[in-house]
Amino acid sequence: MKRWTAPFAAAACAIGLVATAGSAGATTDDPLREDLWGLDQVHAEQAWSAGRGEGAVVAVIDTGVDLGHPDLAGRLVPGADFVCGEQAGSCGDGGWKGQDGVGQESDVHGTHVAGTIAAVADNGIGVAGVAPDAKIMPIKVLEDGSGTNEDIAEGVRHAADNGADVINLSLGGLPGTQLFSILGLDTTMQDAIQYARDKGTLTVAAAGNTSTLLCSDPAFSSDSICVGATDRNELKSYFSELPVKLSGKGVAAPGGSGRLLGGDCSEDILSTVPRGTGTDECGEGTDYAAFAGTSMATPHVAGVAAILYAQGRSMTNVEEAILSTSRHPLLGIRGGYSALYGRGIVDAEAAVAYPRD
Template sequence: MRALRRTVALAGATALVALVASASPATAATNDTLRSKQWGLTQVRAEQAWSTSRGAGAVIAVVDTGVDLTHPDLAAKLVPGGTFVGCSGSASCGDGNWKGVDGVGQDVDAHGTHVAGIAAAITNNETGVAGVAPDARIMPVKVLEDGSGNTADIANGIRWSADHGADVINLSLGSLPGTQVLSIAGLDTEIEQAIDYARTKGALSVIAAGNTSTIACTSPGFSSTGLCVGSTDKNELHSAFSELPIKPDLKVVSAPGGFGFGGCDDDVWSTVPTGAASGCGVGGYDAFAGTSMATPHVAGVAALLLAQGRTVAQAEKALTTTARTPVLGMRGTFTPLYGYGVVDAQAAVASAR
């Protein structure tokens, strides 16, 4: 075990109690009961892409705090998962359940269930929320307990996901600002190496930029070959809490992550474990804010692309070249606030391969 090892934590998921109903309802094309609150789904133009691709055959690994395996908006979408935190070795010792090996679910560990719902919740089932990739499957991989973990467990989870058929690996997690120097100096590169390995297996890693308002993606987003994701609010403005989506190879985009300082409908609604507390007062669902929420929007669009038979490189190119910069109206043009822009599912699936 290396003496220098980063502690990695969730890339922000703050539940906010609604004080005012400030969000404009989204146009609901599905019958999911909370669809009108899902402005993020509208912002990435997911529904307009579904006539071309719905993600069938693609698997999104949610490498996170685990998932509620019995949630009615997720259970039918799950493939077998794994647990790597709390195990005695590097092998999986569980099935990706959010409660972990001790059978106890901490409130903060609702995070992975929320991420999973954004990416690929069951859609048009008259229940809860719609997912960005409605026909993709979800692989629950628990690498964090009580909201944090270490690089070895996360790396093991990434490699396992790639070995078990994941097409997209969602990493809504990150280290503290400044710890990029560890991986740059070669002192702690386990996660980065695992992301490289996953890429050789045909899996695209999508990574949260972080929520401490600094000028670059945190690690592993900064220092890996994965795609780093910054956050936008419901008005398509860069979220104040989000890192600027900047990294050396400029593989960065933005997606809906919420406001973080307003009411529930200013943030991102999705699934939380059944029976867990909901700050927004809807059982099994809650609204969180963070680049953690932006990341699965991109993971879902990536699944739509990979389901078309594109390679990882082709999917990345489609995501970056078709992303749009708000206000300016440019596509595929890098800016410090948005990277290559807000992902656009409709344009991405229609782009040349």
């Protein structure tokens, strides 16, 4: 039985916030907006005049979500828990503490991902998501940061069967596990993602954090968009896998620096964490923290996908819009291809202007 993990944040994780001079042109009243440089890099606010994701649902298939977080209020739809031991089907509501009621340190991950996608904007607290009017479907498939491919596949199918437009998989296996799918030894995840795709649900999946040349699985072998990470300066994050897969469906998005060269965590991705598990260094209480990883890059893409779905687009058109309008920061081209960035850094402003089907 193959196990999957969510160390795509832990491999380069910075917890502790320092407010700095930040994003020019920030327009929300969220106190931490100046440090949300990821929103600026993907041109999220410039896309909001075309919609902020209202009506779209993103399934966060991960470690569960803090269902009572004030910055996610009104943004959650019913979830599920597939970390159920021998019990078949769901045994819970997608809360991060799971069936034993104990919040593991690594299980703050899913709440961070959810906030990057859809934290409420203009509510006077905390942060804002890429698609702040979208809904999150919390699906817990990992406990203490790891889980089985069978549980994750169940979560994927549940999301597709219950109205998710987008599936966010900020998780994956170690380098080399692609061989299981390539050789046909284990296609559980690949089949589940195809099942979701056949229902019109787009999957975005993290490339991985071990600096190898290919997307990790499930991003590599499945029909999904593989997401690599960039830092604040639009350079490839040192830890990120290259967003390379045979189909060419790879992009880049803000994932942070991991503080490799020092500095503070304003270089990483600031988002929600379960209440009381963050730090108070930024003066905003303990409900927020900054992490780095392709786990943090992936929800930026999921948020852009949610904005596009809310425009009434089909799955194929959403995917085409993301891939065709992503920009190469060094070459100044869109929709081309490079090993460092795949099709480029996702661009919400350009994507919402892409022709609809």
